Amino acid sequence: MAAQLVVALLALTSLSAASEPDCKELVKPLVLDSHSPIYGKWVLHVGSWDQSSLKNDLVSVNSSWVELSASSDSGVITIYWADRLNEDKCLQGVANATISGMTSHTTFNINGHTSYHDGKYYETCADCLLSEDTTLLPDSESKGRYLFLFTRTGSLEPSELETFKKQAECLKFLPEYHFSGSDLCPDDRETSASPPAENTENDQTDTEPAAK
Numbered sequence: 001m002a003a004q005l006v007v008a009l010l011a012l013t014s015l016s017a018a019s020e021p022d023c024k025e026l027v028k029p030l031v032l033d034s035h036s037p038i039y040g041k042w043v044l045h046v047g048s049w050d051q052s053s054l055k056n057d058l059v060s061v062n063s064s065w066v067e068l069s070a071s072s073d074s075g076v077i078t079i080y081w082a083d084r085l086n087e088d089k090c091l092q093g094v095a096n097a098t099i100s101g102m103t104s105h106t107t108f109n110i111n112g113h114t115s116y117h118d119g120k121y122y123e124t125c126a127d128c129l130l131s132e133d134t135t136l137l138p139d140s141e142s143k144g145r146y147l148f149l150f151t152r153t154g155s156l157e158p159s160e161l162e163t164f165k166k167q168a169e170c171l172k173f174l175p176e177y178h179f180s181g182s183d184l185c186p187d188d189r190e191t192s193a194s195p196p197a198e199n200t201e202n203d204q205t206d207t208e209p210a211a212k
Contacts, residue, residue: 021166021167021169021170023170026163026166026167026170027122027167027170027171028122028123029102029120029121029122029123030102030121030122030123031101031102032077032099032101032102032103032104032121033074033099036121038068038077038121038129039068039069039070040067040068040069040152041065041066041067041152042065042066042067042068042129042150042151042152043063043064043065043150043151043152043153043154043180043184044061044063044064044065044066044148044149044150044154044180045149045150045151045154045155045156045161045179045180046148046149046156046161046164046177046178046179046180047146047147047148047149047177047178047180048146048147048168048173048174048175048176048177048178049144049145049146049147049173049174049176050144050145050146050147050171050172050173050174051143051144051145051174052174053144054135054143054144054145054146055176055178058146058178059086059178060085060086061083061084061085061086061178061180062084062085062086062088062180062181062183063083063084063180063181063182063183063184063185064081064082064083064084064180065081065082065150065184065185066079066080066081066082066150067079067080067081071096075098075099075100076096076097076098076099077096077097077099077104078094078095078096078097079094079095079096079097079106080092080093080094080187080189081093081094081095082184082185082187082188083185084181084183084184084185090185090186091110091185092185092187092188093108093110095107095108095109097119102120102121103118103119103120104118104119104120104121105117105118105119106118106119115135115136116135116136116137116138116140117133117134117135117136118133118134118136119131119132119133119134120132122167124149124163124164124167125156125157125160125163127151127152127153128149128150128151128152128156128160129148129149129150129151130147130148130149130150130164130167131147131148131149131150132145132146132147132148132171133145133146133147133148145171145173147167147168147171147173149164154180154182154184165177
């Protein structure tokens with residue numbers, strides 16, 4: 001009987017281990033340099049959060065896209081972003097992210113409201129961008145983290161979504177998700193002859209950009 005119990009316990013342990021994600025293989029940070037596969041335009045597909053208090057900000061965003069481009073300074077990435085809010089208002093602007101190894105540091109100024117963010121990027125599916133965003137308080141303490149999965153087109157295969165969920169689990173995010181819509185804000189740069197200000201809005205709002 002004792003031998004049978006040991007065998008049963010070993011079997012359960014084996015099944016439990018098999019069901020757990022292999023986090024070492026799933027979560028591999030990208031080094032941010034001129035060769036990083038992060039540049040170009042990306043459409044948000046899904047996001048998650050690690051603090052319940054962050055949920056409302058993200059679910060207020062109906063759709064989002066970002067465009068990342070290298071600058072003349074090798075230590076700086078230019079981020080142009082556009083969010084469509086649930087009230088059908090578009091908010092968009094530009095910010096610079098400074099790079100330090102595998103981490104980016106970005107300051108957004110919107111309607112006099114300043115927010116600070118640390119970002120990390122991870123290996124993910126082809127034509128996808130996996131971004132972890134830590135929102136910082138003025139004293140540099142973390143307010144919480146978001147995990148965003150972007151694609152070139154906004155669409156995603158079911159198997160790729162399952163991989164994202166496992167990556168989110170490895171990174172200690174809550175098993176809750178917000179899926180972005182497909183009605184994207186138009187790019188104001190295409191309708192304006194002048195370059196965008198640091199942050200520009202179609203409507204006045206204090207909502208932070210969904211993704212960095």
